[in-house]
Amino acid sequence: MPIKFVKLLLIEDDEDDAFLIKEYLSDIENFKSEIDWVSDPEEGKEKILNGDFDLFLIDFYLGKENGLKLMDFIKKHEILTPSILLTGRNDSKIDIDASVAGAFDYLVKGELTPDSLQRSIRYTIKQGITIKELDKKEKRYRSLFERSFDSIFLANERFEMLELNAAFFAFFGYEENELDQINLQDIFAEQEDYDFCLDQLEKYEVVKDFEVSMLTKTGELKTCLFNCIFIPDQADENCCYQGIIRDLTLWKKAELDMMVAEKLSMTGKLARTIAHEIRNPLTNLNLALDNIKEEMADENELVKVYSDIIQRSSNRIEKLMGDLLSSSKPKELQLELCSLDDIIDEIIALVRDRANLKGIKLEMDLKGDAPRLFVDREKLSIALVNILINGIEAIDHDKGKLSISMFHSKKSILLEITDNGKGICKEDLKRIFDPFYTDKSDGTGLGLTSTLNILSSHNAGIQVQSVVGGGTTFEVEFPLPEM
Structure with a gap:
């Protein structure tokens, strides 16, 4: 159910900060809120025990006392109302301490906006509701572990998986009988990201909210938020790491x-x-x-x-x-029901001579069974020709290859155009759609800008992956109407 009303307790000894937080809350349109503000920690404890709140917003610095002591007070009295810790400065130690103490989120006042506060409140309350529901049925960790929508794992000191929840198996595509074959390193797409996490765990025994690309069993890339903490135990073999992996793919x-x-x-x-x-x-x-x-x-x-x-x-x-x-300029489209296979056949005919002059081999993997789309045939052809020409011009060796593949699901059609040219470095990859950006002496730098505009007019998404010296792949995704 969507959140419509939130009752908050704000424990904050700075009147100006309290005023700003109230103003931010009043700017939120997705839900209404009622806020009870106290500046004294002792008065705050009394309201925590006797009040009926959906959320606690607690300042880290409260005179002689700090927010962590209040978090301990909440935990000691087994109060399940979720808390967000507020602080005036971004400090990794405070962040870690807040997480260990049980804060659902950690916000820096100087970086606070109505949007970030709204997201944090919505996330925190939803997570708090989940925990309360689980606590009513069963307080054991097993229940939370199995019911989580996020992927959760327990790993030993060699990062071999000891236990995985159902969400992990479903998300990464492994079978339960493959548990003893999975190592944490297997799901990291980049070795440097895995090394970074190992370094953080060794130094600080925690990795928090690390955005990383991960691989499913089939090799599909997923953008995830990775959290992991070291859990010590008396017996060395039982020392383990607990991690939570959240899928950010759709959000990104x-x-x-x-x-x-x-x-x-x-x-x-x-x-x-x-x-x-x-x-x-x-x-x-x-x-x-x-x-x-x-x-x-x-x-x-x-x-x-x-x-x-x-x-x-x-x-x-x-x-x-x-x-x-x-x-x-936003394109005015003349839409007609077309087959992408036919459009690709036409644009291949347009660029074939140019590819042949450079000795570039054209490869196509078109199944011919993709659903038809309402598109502007002429403008979409221009956009795709721009991508093909860029691929042809990026190849400067005698073993050139340009491949076009198309796949479709119930939700979308994915078109991949891949060359084995010189590739694009990460810095330039961010700018390739910018006007007048080009590495060609006779280019205007407007071709890909126009391509992006045309595809956006068709509600199509475009992503580019490239490796310097290894080629470039343009991925164009056309959404299909929901049935």
Whole structure:
């Protein structure tokens, strides 16, 4: 059930901070809140024991007392109301202490916004509700372990899995009889991320909210939030690590879509501003040039030569402004029901000669059974041709290969275009859709900007993966209408 009303107890001895938190809460539209503020920790303890609250917001520094002591008080009295710890500075030790003490979240006041506070409250209350429900049925750890929606594991000192919950098996695609074959390292996509976690566990005995790419049994990449803590015991063999892995894949995709939309919006505003500021003086320049031609062109051959150079440059600038506006302007689509297989066949015919001239082999894996989509055939062809041409131009060796694959599920159609060219470094990968960004001497840097705009107009997502010296893959995902 969605959260509609939240009753909070704020224990905060700074009146200004309390005022700001109240203001942030009043800006939240998704749910209503009622806040009871106290500045004295002792009064706070009394309200904790006798009040009926959905959530405690506790300041870390409370004069002679701190929030951790209040957390211990809550734990000692077995109160299951969730808590969020607030602090004035970002300190990893406080973060770790808060987590160990039982705080559901840890927020830095200077970084607080209504959105971040809302997300934290919603997450904390939902998690608190889950724990309360489990506690009513069974207080043993086993119940929480098995019922969690997140993947939970217990591993020994060699990071061999001792126990996994059902969510772990379902998420990573392993069978329960494969438990003794799984090592923590197996699910990390990058060795450096695994090494970082080992280092943190060795130094601090905890890894908290580490965003990392993980691999399922079938090799599918998942973006996850990784948490792990060392749990000591008397017997060495029973010393183990407990970890929780949360799937962020859909959340990250939504975040990426939002960033793309914001980038296109800003690009459009920037393009219109630049075009306005440049076209006005450019018009004056062209008028002045016409007057010069009329007055002096016949008398001086050198004037004619230079005036032609100015005219060509002026035309070039005008064309660039037009291309920039066109690449960033939301596309008006002429939709028709089309097969992506047919569109790909057409664009392959358009780029085949260019690929053959460079000796590049084209490979296609099209099943021919993908559902048809309502798309603008012409504009989508332009977008995909831009990607293919970029792949062809990225190949500078005699064993060039460009492959196009298509897969579909009940929710989407995924198109992958992969080349074995020079690849793109991480820094440049973030900029390839930016206007005027290009590594080609004769390029305008607007091709991929236009591609992003066209695909966004089709509600299609695009991601790029690349390895320097190993090639680049463009993944374009077209959502299918829900049945």
